[in-house]
Amino acid sequence: MHGSIITLLKRYVQTQYDHSTWVKLMELSGLDTVVFDHKTVYPDEHMYALVGHAAEMTGIPAGELHEKFGEYLVPDLMYMYQKMVKPEWKTLDMIEHTEQTMHKQVRLEHTQNMPPVLNVTRLGANELVIDYVSPRRMGGLAVGIVRGLATYFDESDLIDVQPTTSEDGERVRIHVRRSSL
Ligand code: HEM
Known part of the structure; x- marks a missing residue:
């Protein structure tokens, strides 16, 4: 997993909980000697272990934590790759163009x-379906990212996000609809 995602996970835990929670999670995951940076690619197992222990510690299911973390990630992801975003894009356009x-x-x-493959079918100006494909099984993160994008583009009141399959499979289908004003 990309180091930026794991360093953002660290910042998420430190800001939503506190630094000692992060230290505890690293210990429980057997990672206390690992230092994360933006440039390195880390084994996916690190992320699974951290999120798994976070779920045990907080009592919040791992899928739900993935969603919350996905929402949190968006402003930083957008900042990192802002040059690729067209000024006229809103939530649905961003999703439609992420793959390319x-x-x-x-x-x-x-x-x-290896980010997931996102096969997006635009059903109309206000509707699309995402077919998420990834052996990482992080569909919850995808759902959270869609919510985060809606907030980023100031459309959170308009965008409805519905996974129509289980969120923890290798293929997850997510229906996204914008209500017209
Ligand atoms: C806003 C623009 C986006 C940027 C800059 C971005 C960037 C990234 C990066 C850097 C990774 C890590 C890849 C790796 O470690 O191999 C990643 C993974 C991921 N991305 Fe994106 N992404 C964006 C939009 C999206 C969207 C719109 C979705 C879904 C609707 C999405 C879903 C995911 C998921 C679920 C992962 C976790 C890895 C996996 O499931 O295989 N991303 N993305």
């Missing part, structure tokens, strides 16, 4: 980067 812009760029940056 942001995720394409992430794949080029490092051969070990």
Whole structure:
């Protein structure tokens, strides 16, 4: 997993909980000697262990934590890749173009980067379906990212996000609809 995502997970835990919670999670995950940075690609197991222990500690299911973390990630992700965003894009356009812009760029940056494949079908101006495909099974993170994008583009009151399959499979279908004003 991309180091930026794990360092943002660290900041998420430190700001939503506190620094000692992060230290405890690292110990429980057997990672107390690991130092995370933005440039390294880390084994996915690190992220699974951290989120798994966080779920045990907080009593919040891992899927729900993934969603909350996905929402939190968006402003930083958008900042990192802002040059690729067209000024006229809103939430649905961003989702529709992620595969050919942001995720394409992430794949080029490092051969070990492997963001999920997002097959997006635009059903109309106000509706699309995302077919998420990834062996990482982080569909909850995708749902959270969609919510975070809606907040980022000031459309959180308008955007409805509905996973229509289980969120923890390798293929997850997510229906996104914008109500017209
Ligand atoms: C806003 C623009 C976006 C940027 C800059 C971005 C960037 C990234 C990066 C850097 C990773 C880590 C990849 C790796 O470690 O191999 C990642 C993973 C991921 N992205 Fe994106 N992403 C964006 C939009 C989206 C959208 C719109 C979705 C879904 C609706 C999405 C879903 C995911 C998920 C679920 C992962 C976790 C890894 C996995 O499931 O395989 N991303 N993204």
